Amino acid sequence: MDVDRCAFDVLQLNTPLVELIRETIRSQGPQSFAWFMQQALYHPEHGYYSSGRCAIGRKGDYFTNVSVGPLFGQLLAAQFSEIWERLGKMNDFVIVEQGAHDGQFARDVLEFTQKRLSEFFDALRYRILEPFPILQERQRQTLEAFGDKIDWRSSPEPFTGVHFSNELLDAMPVRLISDGTEKLVGLDGDNFVFVERPVDKTMFNQAAVESIDEIAANLQRGYVIAFDYGFLDEEFERTVQVRARHRNLDSPFEQIGDADITMSVHWRSIVERAQANGLRVAGFTDQHHFLTGIISQSESGDRGQSLLADSVKAKRELQTLLHPEMLGRAFQVLALAKNVCPETKPLAGFKFARQLGQSG
Numbered sequence: 001m002d003v004d005r006c007a008f009d010v011l012q013l014n015t016p017l018v019e020l021i022r023e024t025i026r027s028q029g030p031q032s033f034a035w036f037m038q039q040a041l042y043h044p045e046h047g048y049y050s051s052g053r054c055a056i057g058r059k060g061d062y063f064t065n066v067s068v069g070p071l072f073g074q075l076l077a078a079q080f081s082e083i084w085e086r087l088g089k090m091n092d093f094v095i096v097e098q099g100a101h102d103g104q105f106a107r108d109v110l111e112f113t114q115k116r117l118s119e120f121f122d123a124l125r126y127r128i129l130e131p132f133p134i135l136q137e138r139q140r141q142t143l144e145a146f147g148d149k150i151d152w153r154s155s156p157e158p159f160t161g162v163h164f165s166n167e168l169l170d171a172m173p174v175r176l177i178s179d180g181t182e183k184l185v186g187l188d189g190d191n192f193v194f195v196e197r198p199v200d201k202t203m204f205n206q207a208a209v210e211s212i213d214e215i216a217a218n219l220q221r222g223y224v225i226a227f228d229y230g231f232l233d234e235e236f237e238r239t240v241q242v243r244a245r246h247r248n249l250d251s252p253f254e255q256i257g258d259a260d261i262t263m264s265v266h267w268r269s270i271v272e273r274a275q276a277n278g279l280r281v282a283g284f285t286d287q288h289h290f291l292t293g294i295i296s297q298s299e300s301g302d303r304g305q306s307l308l309a310d311s312v313k314a315k316r317e318l319q320t321l322l323h324p325e326m327l328g329r330a331f332q333v334l335a336l337a338k339n340v341c342p343e344t345k346p347l348a349g350f351k352f353a354r355q356l357g358q359s360g
């Protein structure tokens with residue numbers, strides 16, 4: 001047995017967060033996995049994200065598109081700029097980002113637009129929806145150079161422009177429900193265990209679906225672009241992933257509050273809720289096709305300027321983002337539109353996309 005690791009686990013089992021979760025279960029009985037996930041990730045003081053312990057990138061717990069390097073933000077900046085043009089180059093175009101972590105994506109987008117898309121830069125405002133003060137503080141530091149180009153909100157308000165998120169939906173609390181049975185989090189002595197209970201037909205991803213209600217209610221005109229990993233429908237696999245230090249942990253009860261917990265996104269339920277709220281699907285494809293479409297459009301466009309820096313680093317970033325065995329196929333992109341005429345020509349990112357529902 002690895003003694004260091006064993007000692008580490010014992011320490012983890014007695015953190016204030018773990019004690020607090022145990023106390024609730026002792027006094028109120030087994031709790032839904034959504035409640036457990038809410039505590040582990042978002043407890044105001046001790047949660048993995050809300051405490052600021054979350055670390056993304058090489059020295060952190062996992063990689064995201066954003067942590068690969070600035071190229072992801074640069075390509076998305078080109079897509080946002082095309083949307084701005086389609087909406088008539090308005091002056092009060094807002095990019096709303098939710099789940100902005102340390103503000104790196106915002107910086108990549110703003111640095112690129114300032115340098116390469118200056119007319120768009122002058123017309124845009126950047127808004128970060130951030131409920132956690134410690135993350136807001138980090139974002140302010142990262143984005144200091146952009147002054148009042150950026151504003152922060154802890155809850156959404158009406159805007160025209162684009163709502164963007166990368167790996168937001170997969171981080172929202174889920175219930176573990178399958179075939180009329182729900183797995184609740186209970187206790188066996190001091191150990192967390194799953195306890196099964198029958199459950200009526202109910203939604204497992206309520207938080208993610210309700211977040212669409214909130215976005216739809218506030219988007220006056222424009223698009224929602226969400227990147228995440230998941231499945232459209234039939235092939236949907238409910239997999240909870242627990243990640244710490246680039247390792248997949250066996251159980252969500254390991255390193256509670258120090259590990260990330262996510263669940264693959266059920267895109268169909270997101271799409272249906274969006275449609276019920278008056279949003280229209282403007283495209284759905286995998287990341288590989290989406291980013292390839294943006295690159296292709298920029299190279300064939302009248303500006304004729306390549307988005308790709310001619311450096312070894314940029315080439316490596318591009319390969320990581322596009323390669324089917326890296327992030328290219330694992331992630332999908334959904335775009336929703338509101339009060340925008342149906343596109344006669346798809347957005348650049350969907351140039352090579354198939355119809356919603358076609359795989360591959």
Ligand SMILES: C[S@@+](CC[C@H](N)C(=O)[O-])C[C@H]1O[C@@H](n2cnc3c(N)ncnc32)[C@H](O)[C@@H]1O
Nearest residue numbers: 049064066098099100101129131166167168171
């Ligand atoms: C997996 S991280 C992704 C971070 C970043 N977008 C990236 O790609 O590197 C998920 C982020 O979503 C944030 N988050 C979760 N629920 C949120 C909500 N309701 N509003 C705003 N941010 C939220 C978390 O705090 C966390 O920063």
